[in-house]
Amino acid sequence: MITTMKRRRGRGENEKDAKKQKLLNELGQSQLPYLTPKDDGFHQLWKTKYSKLVLRNAETIPQDVHREVQEAFGLLQKHACLFQDLVRIKGKDFVTPVSRILIGNPGYTYKYLNTRLFTVPWPVEGYEINYSHPEISKACEALIKLNEHLRRETVLALQEQNLSETKGTEDSVVTEKLQEEAAPVTESGCASPDQSAAHVPKNDCADLKERTSYNLTLLNYMDPQRMPFLKQEPYFGMGKMAVSWHHDENLVERSTVAVYSSCREEPDSHEKEAWCGRDPAVWHVALKVAWDIKTPGLAVPLYQGDCYLMLDDMNMTHQHCVLAGHQPRFSSTHRVAECSQGTLPYILGRCNAALENLHGDAALGCLALKSLDIGTIKGVEEIHNEVEFEWLRQFWFQGKRYQKCTDWWDQPMAVLEEHWRKMELMTSHLLCELRKEGQVEEQRKERIECLLPLLEERHELRQEWFVSSFLFEKITRFPEL
Numbered sequence: 001m002i003t004t005m006k007r008r009r010g011r012g013e014n015e016k017d018a019k020k021q022k023l024l025n026e027l028g029q030s031q032l033p034y035l036t037p038k039d040d041g042f043h044q045l046w047k048t049k050y051s052k053l054v055l056r057n058a059e060t061i062p063q064d065v066h067r068e069v070q071e072a073f074g075l076l077q078k079h080a081c082l083f084q085d086l087v088r089i090k091g092k093d094f095v096t097p098v099s100r101i102l103i104g105n106p107g108y109t110y111k112y113l114n115t116r117l118f119t120v121p122w123p124v125e126g127y128e129i130n131y132s133h134p135e136i137s138k139a140c141e142a143l144i145k146l147n148e149h150l151r152r153e154t155v156l157a158l159q160e161q162n163l164s165e166t167k168g169t170e171d172s173v174v175t176e177k178l179q180e181e182a183a184p185v186t187e188s189g190c191a192s193p194d195q196s197a198a199h200v201p202k203n204d205c206a207d208l209k210e211r212t213s214y215n216l217t218l219l220n221y222m223d224p225q226r227m228p229f230l231k232q233e234p235y236f237g238m239g240k241m242a243v244s245w246h247h248d249e250n251l252v253e254r255s256t257v258a259v260y261s262s263c264r265e266e267p268d269s270h271e272k273e274a275w276c277g278r279d280p281a282v283w284h285v286a287l288k289v290a291w292d293i294k295t296p297g298l299a300v301p302l303y304q305g306d307c308y309l310m311l312d313d314m315n316m317t318h319q320h321c322v323l324a325g326h327q328p329r330f331s332s333t334h335r336v337a338e339c340s341q342g343t344l345p346y347i348l349g350r351c352n353a354a355l356e357n358l359h360g361d362a363a364l365g366c367l368a369l370k371s372l373d374i375g376t377i378k379g380v381e382e383i384h385n386e387v388e389f390e391w392l393r394q395f396w397f398q399g400k401r402y403q404k405c406t407d408w409w410d411q412p413m414a415v416l417e418e419h420w421r422k423m424e425l426m427t428s429h430l431l432c433e434l435r436k437e438g439q440v441e442e443q444r445k446e447r448i449e450c451l452l453p454l455l456e457e458r459h460e461l462r463q464e465w466f467v468s469s470f471l472f473e474k475i476t477r478f479p480e481l
């Protein structure tokens, strides 16, 4: 818990840096090779080293999905629902060049680069959701529909890849069967209970469902004309990047990431053959094998409505980045977020557990702590830090952005804040108790030793948040500085 909370630089990051530096040294001045579709060997490279990247051209996606999703992008933009994030990389704060919004299951959150985003809920049964405008409701509906489409495509793609390992004439018959089955996925998530397990040996049923049930999508938008200071891709010379090299974080292990890409085509005016390497006017997703400078990189152009899938463990074995074209572009990136500590019911449960140690009535001012056991104290103060830094400050920091779309988080956040206030009281009660005379000295020492690191952490994190808020305010309000 505590380690995930820290915004400070961890040992892992330093090791990664050293590894990266070693690669850069080996590389020296030269640039690594990469292939695009106009290069010989592009398809061969894709097939051999990037086989878990699957492209679904726009033509394979139903027209109504395209229409509704593209309309949704326009509506979200019209209502100014997308925002640049302040993220923290290697201990430093950065504002992302892309603007984002998270849409997904009600009460879910997704943390990337130390920023926790909260979902604008898409409509699922059993939840009443107020949207601030019917057009935002419409947009969320389109995205859940796209989500379902991509989920089915993913099941098919995973099954096809496993089948491609089986031999001979059976292939086409089995593929046909699976395509029929992938359409309405049953409650169990398998194409058909009696067939799939036998044909898909590596992905057992429950697994397959878990690793394809996207629970949220992170939408990205960027207009390159308005972003003159994009970073150059450093290893291959691929040109300007909208999103730098990374692995997607906080996903269920071996889960697929599915991306819908939407970008108007360039009016056909630029010199087609004037460049070598990738076409700088066209958006691309680029991939490389992690920590490997022998395998050439791959740059795949993305045209209006194209989708790509990063299947299975591809997000772990490879890194990806997004190369900017000339036109504005939206993408919707569907993920299976690892949410064991990232949902509203989870954090409410934690708070309730902490408040169990509170005896009495806050309103009447007669409060007491039930137990001063070191285990209990530690547990409570950890939860106190968790709700403050992982939830409340994250939410406060992002200001009123969620209210542009929905009031969904207002009430739960007020409840969490109320819980946090009680925990503040609990800490001050605890400190009072520890100051009291007449305690067994040994016990008192033990309690202080258990409490101190947690209070120190709270203090440091409050300072960090203060500095970040100040910086963000400055950057967003006075970008010219």
Ligand SMILES: O=C(O)CCC(=O)C(=O)O
Pocket: 218, 220, 243, 248, 259, 261, 285, 320, 321, 322, 331, 332, 333
């Ligand atoms: O826009 C894309 O194609 C992918 C963006 C991406 O990699 C991300 O949001 O993590």
Ligand SMILES: [Fe+2]
Pocket: 246, 247, 248, 320
């Ligand atoms: Fe990504």
